[in-house]
Structures are given as structure tokens and as C-alpha cells.
Amino acid sequence: MPKAAKKQQAPSGPFGDMFPYRETFETFRELPKKSRPPEDVMRELRSIARREDVRWQTGQISGTYFHGGMEHFAYLNRVFALFSHVNLLHRDMCPSGTKFEGEIIAMTARMLGAALAREKDPQADVCGAITSGGTESVILPMLAYREKAKAERAISAPEMVVPETIHPAFSKGAHFFGIKLIRVPVGADYLADVDAMRRAIGPNTIAIAGSAANFPHGLIDPIEKLSDLALEAGVGLHVDSCFGGFILPWIAKLGYDVPPFDFRLPGVTSMSCDTHKWGYGL
Ligand SMILES: Cc1ncc(COP(=O)(O)O)c(C=O)c1O
Incomplete structure (x- = not known):
């Protein structure tokens, strides 16, 4: 058992909940002088894991955990x-x-x-990369669009036009890669306002983006119209399907009405899709 003297009080205030283990277990700030028996470590870890599992297994957590049951976790x-x-x-x-x-x-x-897509256009070859998560899957295409626009159009002050409901990962990518992110207000239906996005496109636009589905409301932007807009403007279109990529194709198979949102649309040039969410792959 951890020594009582090394336990600490959780900080007070709104962030107190974030450090619950300080009161229960020792907090290590340097490598311990003496090793602990592995079973001792495992006991502590099991106790922490159980405490966290109990919370999401109430079934009252939305998002955060994406799971196909404990048997599936055991298989993984x-x-x-x-x-x-x-x-x-x-x-x-x-x-x-x-x-x-x-x-x-x-x-x-x-x-x-x-x-x-390839049936329609033999040149339409889709390739990909596995990344560390949704954010990296969003920002790598941003880098690719920036580099392509620099090489092919000599754009040195790149801009991307996105609906304001786009995931914050786009702001991170814009900051990392020196891209100006133009966040366009959505319509009364909370969907991307395609006409307003058209007006925001300028000579420095390297790409536009939409979500299927979006992070704040779970809504699917009008990707077909965004695809037309991308072709009309001669820019790339990233569809952020981090959340919906592993659901939408399957609910379409179940007979639900899902508008085309993916590489079937000729204007879609990149997508992000999370295996660690509804792909149940962690
Ligand atoms: C639509 C959308 N895009 C991007 C992300 C970012 O994914 P991650 O948290 O794996 O970096 C999320 C995560 O919830 C998301 O829902």
C-alpha cells in the first residue's frame, strides 16, 4: 500500500475532480528509490481502471468511450x-x-x-496514412494542401475556408502551419452555409472543409454542395469524418437516408476517419 504520508489533498476549486488519485495513492515526481513488486503496481492500476470503468458503464456518457463491449476490449x-x-x-x-x-x-x-470513385475516374486513386488520432488526420492534409498550393500556385499566405462548427483540430493545424483559418458562420440549421463559404473564398484559398458529422451537433454538412463549390473554385475539399466515417456507410446499408459525403463525390480530395472511435479499434 502507498504510504499515507505521501498522499496529498486533491486541489480545491473547479479542477479538483481532475486529480482524484492524489488522495488515494502516492504521487510520484521522480523515479522511486526502491522498485515495487509488479503485483503491487497491478493492484493500484486495477483499482484505478475499475473506478473509471464504473463511470462510463452507467451508460450515461456521450462520446469519450467508443466500445463494442468488454469482450471486444478483451479481444483487442x-x-x-x-x-x-x-x-x-x-x-x-x-x-x-x-x-x-x-x-x-x-x-x-x-x-x-x-x-x-475509381470506376467513374480511373485516375481517382485514394491513398492514406494511419496517424496518432483524429487531430493528426485533420492537420496532415492541411500541410499537404499548403505545400501543394505553394508549389503549384506560389501561394505564400495560405487560407482555408471552413464552417464555424468545424473541429478545433483545424485551428491547431492552422496555427502549426501558418494557415489563416476563415471560420464562416453556419446557417439557422447549424449546417455549413455554402453561399457564405463561396463568398469567403479568395485567391489565397488552398482548401475548404466540411464535417460528416460535426463535433458540436453530430450534423452532416451539405458535402455534395461543398464538393461542387470545391470544383468550381479549383480548391481541395477535406471532409472531416473522424466521428461519422465508421458509422455513416453502415447506417446507409441499414436503409437510412445518408447523403453522399465521401470519395464518391468528385470534389472530395481528402478525408479523416477514426478507427479509434466507431471503428472500435482503440
Ligand atoms: C469531427 C471530429 N473531428 C476531429 C476530432 C479529433 O479527433 P481526436 O480527438 O482523435 O484527435 C474529433 C474528435 O472527437 C471529431 O469528433
Whole structure:
């Protein structure tokens, strides 16, 4: 058991809830002088994990946890146990990473209309990359649009036009890569106002974006119209499907009315789609 003397009071005020373990367990600020038996560490970790599981398992949490049940988590853990030590940098030693990554990208691209896009236009080849999460999947295309616009259109003050409901990841990307983000107010229906976005497009616009579905309200922007706008303006269109990418294609198969939002639309040039959300892949 941790020594009582090393336990601390949780800070008072609105952030007190963020540090509940300070009162229960020792807080380490340096490597302990003496090692602890692994079972001791495991007991502490189990207690923490159980406390957090109980909260979301009430079924009253929206978002945050994306799960196909504890049995599915147990299956994922069996997979992680086989590969957690693999160093993906060394693909010659660990070609499993190349196989798994390629297959996940191919399956995801197909799910998002890549095959249908290629039927219409043999040049329409969809490729991808696995990233650390939704934010990185949003900001990497921003970098690609910036570099493409610099090389092909000599744009040195790049701008992106987005609805104001777009995820904050776009603000991060804009800050990192020196892109001016023009956030256009949405309409009374909380959806991207395509005409207002058209008016915000200028000579420095490198790309526009929309969400399917968006982070604040779970609504799908009019991606078909944004696709037309992107073609008309000659700029890229990123569809942020971090949240909806692994749901929308399947609810369409169940017969629900889902407007086209993916690579089937000729103006869509990039998408983000989270395996760690409804892909249940963590
Ligand atoms: C629509 C949308 N875009 C981007 C993100 C960012 O994803 P992450 O939190 O994995 O960085 C989220 C996360 O909730 C999201 O819902």
C-alpha cells in the first residue's frame, strides 16, 4: 500500500475532480528509490481502471468511450499483447506493420467510396496514412494542401475556408502551419452555409472543409454542395469524418437516408476517419 504520508489533498476549486488519485495513492515526481513488486503496481492500476470503468458503464456518457463491449476490449488486448513491443519504424524487421496498415487503409478507403470513385475516374486513386488520432488526420492534409498550393500556385499566405462548427483540430493545424483559418458562420440549421463559404473564398484559398458529422451537433454538412463549390473554385475539399466515417456507410446499408459525403463525390480530395472511435479499434 502507498504510504499515507505521501498522499496529498486533491486541489480545491473547479479542477479538483481532475486529480482524484492524489488522495488515494502516492504521487510520484521522480523515479522511486526502491522498485515495487509488479503485483503491487497491478493492484493500484486495477483499482484505478475499475473506478473509471464504473463511470462510463452507467451508460450515461456521450462520446469519450467508443466500445463494442468488454469482450471486444478483451479481444483487442489479446492482439496488443502480441505486438505491443514491435518497433514500426523498422519495417524490414516488422513487416506486420506494413501489412496491417495497408489493409486498414484499403478497407477504410473502400468503405468511403474509393472503389466507386475509381470506376467513374480511373485516375481517382485514394491513398492514406494511419496517424496518432483524429487531430493528426485533420492537420496532415492541411500541410499537404499548403505545400501543394505553394508549389503549384506560389501561394505564400495560405487560407482555408471552413464552417464555424468545424473541429478545433483545424485551428491547431492552422496555427502549426501558418494557415489563416476563415471560420464562416453556419446557417439557422447549424449546417455549413455554402453561399457564405463561396463568398469567403479568395485567391489565397488552398482548401475548404466540411464535417460528416460535426463535433458540436453530430450534423452532416451539405458535402455534395461543398464538393461542387470545391470544383468550381479549383480548391481541395477535406471532409472531416473522424466521428461519422465508421458509422455513416453502415447506417446507409441499414436503409437510412445518408447523403453522399465521401470519395464518391468528385470534389472530395481528402478525408479523416477514426478507427479509434466507431471503428472500435482503440
Ligand atoms: C469531427 C471530429 N473531428 C476531429 C476530432 C479529433 O479527433 P481526436 O480527438 O482523435 O484527435 C474529433 C474528435 O472527437 C471529431 O469528433
